[in-house]
Amino acid sequence: MHDPEDDIIDDDQPPLPEGPGLFGDAPAARPAAAPAAAATPYRVLARKYRPTTFDDLIGQEAMVRILRRAFVVGRVAHAFMLTGVRGVGKTTTARIIARALNCIGPDGQGGPTAEPCGVCANCTAILADRHPDVLEMDAASRTGIDDVREIIEATRFRPMQARMKVFIVDEVHMLSRNAFNALLKTLEEPPAQVTFIFATTELRKVPVTVLSRCQRFDLRRVSQSELAAHFGRIAGREGAAITEDALALIARAADGSVRDGLSLLDQAIAQGGDSEAGDATIRADRVADMLGLADRGLVFDLLDAVMAGEPAAALAITDQAHMRGADLGLMLADLLELIHTVSRLKAIPALRDSGELPESERVRGAALADALGVPVLGRAWQMLLKGVAEIETAPDRREAAEMVLIRLCYVADLPPPGDLVRQLQADPGRSQPVAQAAPASSASAAGGPTMELRAVSGGGRATSAERRPMPDAEPDPVAAAPAIEAPPRVEPPPPPSLRSxxxxxxxxxxxxxxxxxxxxxxxxxxxxxxxxxxxxxxxxxxxxxxxxxxxxxxxxxxxxxxxxxxxxxxxxxxxxxQADALDVDRSRTAAEHPLVQAIMAAFPGARLGAVNDASLDAYGLPPEPIVTDQMLNEPAAPDMEFAPLDSEPVGLDDLDNEVGLPDP
Structure with a gap:
């Protein structure tokens, strides 16, 4: 039976050839139609959930408030400069402004509004990036003056379809100097139907003359708490179950960028949960593996081991992280970030009750903040900062990271230099860190009297040393009594002795x-x-x-x-x-030295640098001779006269007694 649907020809497919093919083969059969679901490509979350209105923008409340008010009172600027880090919404904000300027409403009679309808022809065309009057240019690839001249030439014509012509220039700081100069006059006196919107991540590279002609908005980084909440809502819409700790890891890795965070969230949802265990929930350990990070709990354990001076425990943790595929360089970077977090918790106790940090970090971080002192945290920060830089240049990243951790473990017990100086000043005969006695536990009391030595580490946690048995002896009350000494007499400093x-x-x-x-x-x-x-x-x-x-x-x-x-x-x-004259003399003397002249002859173009003399004082002069008070008070030596060289020798008999000689 003939089916009428067989006569329907699909316009999207070429017609079947009639008869045999070119080489005599039979006509090819029409390929089976692809399923309808495959016709729609997958859209990544960063594009699917791109904001389309001012209400969708997160973390930019100040800019949204100003723009809304500007549309209400009709004071919309002719040029905008949007700046901020990547992924905070600069280009998205530019498109929302373009839609707000050109929206005509569902009935086609609307004017500029801060609430674009999203259904009119202008709104839909701008959303689809095919509106003839909204032109986007990437200044990173089109940096020359000819590209800017095209924009300037286009401003001379009225809009073809919309109310305003909008020029969006992304990465505007990449334009050349001539391109900026060509744009200045148009920016200062633009046509009434033209609006410029510039976006840049390097505001300092934009000339001041361009900035002064634009209304500037600084899009700030989105906080981790806002990012985590936003990612949680999107994961719910996508039907994915993800824990708060996993969302916190993604928000931390996003570093304030919504787009970067959505890309990571997309990757985490694609990874899924633990299918072998039948758990579809995406947990923090899975996200940490995806990001190449160590588990946050491992980082806390590593900091505990380092501050306790236990290198064996610290290296065991790094071995565990290495077996899981974590980069030890990134693990040290996480340790550096954790020290910063603990320092902030110590400096700002109110953070312990805020929602900026996850619950696990607030609890364990607060405990570390109470146990560690600021000098210890500062010293660990400095050593880790140098260690992270060493890892980048080391031939083996793992070995370099472990060496940094070993150094940290062995300096954990040392007191800060300031405390050490104060201890030495208090007791000049002491050469070791001050040790204080702690009572032994009840478990060790059965074996005899013991004591535990704890090294004081500058406000940090006391580190346990080996317990040593003490002899059974009654304490001497007289020897144990503290000595009472009179306070030292403070004498005024002697007046300075100014002799020159x-x-x-x-x-x-x-x-x-x-x-x-x-x-x-x-x-x-x-x-x-x-x-x-x-x-x-x-x-x-x-x-x-x-x-x-x-x-x-x-x-x-x-x-x-x-x-x-x-x-x-x-x-x-x-x-x-005087110092300048001596410097000139030293340079001249050095230049006349045979060795220096030979070097100058062997290396043409070489210059003689500064000639340093360690014997000179702070003013670049030779030290003055030491003149003591005794030398100042000594009487001057009497003047002595000597006979001429050609005089005849005189005997004692020739001398007159008037000179004071005794009579024979």
Whole structure:
């Protein structure tokens, strides 16, 4: 029987050939039609759930509030600059603004509105990215001035279909300097029917002249709590069950980017739960495996082992993570982030009750914050920061990571340098960290009196050492009694001894007077130094009150009235001039050295750098001879006269008794 449907020809398929084929074969049969479900390709979550209205944008409340108000009062700018990290919604916001400007409503009579209908011709065309009056240009691939000239030429014509022509330029910072200059005039006086929307991740690379002509919006990073809640809603719509800890891992890995987080969520949903165990729920361990991260609980255990000074336990944890496929470099980065989290919990106790962190991190992180001190956390942060950089250059990442952890374990018991200095000052004879006794547990009491030594680590947790038995001896009450000592007598510091002009200048440097110190070093010529009188010749640009300030400081420090006399001429070079002259002499002497000349001849174009002399003082001058008070108080040696070289020798008999010789 003939079926009428066999005569229906599908326009999407080519007609069947009549008769045999080119090589005599039979006509090919029409291929079976593909199922209807395969005709619709899968859309990733980042595209499927792209915001279409201002209400769909998350984490950008300030920008949404301003734009809504601008449409209500009719004060929409002609140019916008949207900036922020990747994936926060810059291009999406630009498309929403384009729809809001061109929406005509379901009845075709509407005007610009902050609530685009989404069903009119303009809205649907902009959503499908095929509207002739909304043009998008990627400045990363079209950076030249010719591309900008096309935009400028297009602004001369009225819109073909919509109310406004909208030009969306993504990654605008990639435009060349000539392209920016060509765009300036159009940006300053654009046609009434044109709106520019720029998006960039590098705002500093955009010229200020362009920024001043745009209304700027900074799209901030979306917080982890908002991202986790958003991803949870999308997972519910997709029919996927995922735990809060898994969502927290995805939100943390997204780093404030909604698009990056949706891509990771898409991957996690495709991975699914543990099918072998019959559990369809996506848990944190599955997400950690997908991201190449270590389990968050393992990171906490690793920090516990490191701070307890247990390298064997720390390396056992890294072996476990390595067997699961985790990158130890990323694990150390997670450890670095955990130390930052613990430090924030210690600095801001209110975070322990907030919803920014998962419950597990709040509980274990708060316990670590109470047990560890800020110096210990800071030292671990610095060592890990260097260790992560070492891993990137090491030939074996695992070995480098384990070496970093071993170093951390062995410094966990050490007190911070400040505590060590204070301990040594309190007891100069002590060379080991202070140890305090702790009572033994009841389990060890049966074996005899014991004590446990705990090394004090600068506000950190006490680390248990080996328990050692103590002899059975009654404590001596007299020896155990603390000694009562009188407080030490605090004597006032002796006045400074200023024996030279250079010592005076150095004394002023120690009085936290940098301006006065610089003026004395560069602008004061010493004429006469006779304490407590100093005669100086000052350069014309020196302040007039310099002498009064200098005299007041010296008098207050020494308890002696000092007088500063100003001269109009004379005086030796300033300290800075003396240092410069010596530097020139050293450079000239070094350049004349045969070895240096040979090196210059062997390496043409080489230059002689600064010549350093370790024997010079802070002013670049040779140290002054030490003059003691005894030398200052000694009487001067008497002047002695010597006979000429050609004089005749004189005997004792020729000398007159008037010279003071005794009579024979």
């Amino acid at each position: 002009w250079r010592e005076v200048v150095a004394f002023i440097a120690g009085q936290r007077e940098p301006i006065l110190h610089g003026q004395l070093r560069h602008c004061a010529h010493l004429v006469r130094f006779a304490p407590p009188v100093i005669e100086l010749r000052l350069q014309p640009q020196t302040p007039k009150d310099l002498s009064q300030r200098l005299a007041a400081l010296l008098s207050a420090a020494t308890g002696t009235r000092w007088t500063i006399v100003l001269a109009r001429e004379g005086g030796e070079p300033t300290l800075a001039e």
